[in-house]
Amino acid sequence: MRGAAGEAGMSTAEYAVGTLAACALAAVLYKVVTSSAVTSALQALISKALHAPF
Template structure:
């Protein structure tokens, strides 16, 4: 009986998956807004250009 109870609590339930997925999507949306902002976008371009050695 203890084995059944332990295995039933082993993983996330459907509601927990839904909340986790929603949180991940919200985080991704915020991250995309930050990355697409002007200062961050130009800083990333500078880093990539410097890493590739194609800058002046």
């Protein structure tokens, strides 16, 4: 058990790969959300919600 406790956690290389993957995913999501199709769909949804009868 003593050896297993020393292996707990991620190494620096694993942190670097995880950080890189998170940044890549964030970049892809940013591109998708700021695309013209998604932007216009969100604007239409918000406009429809604001003009809905009570």
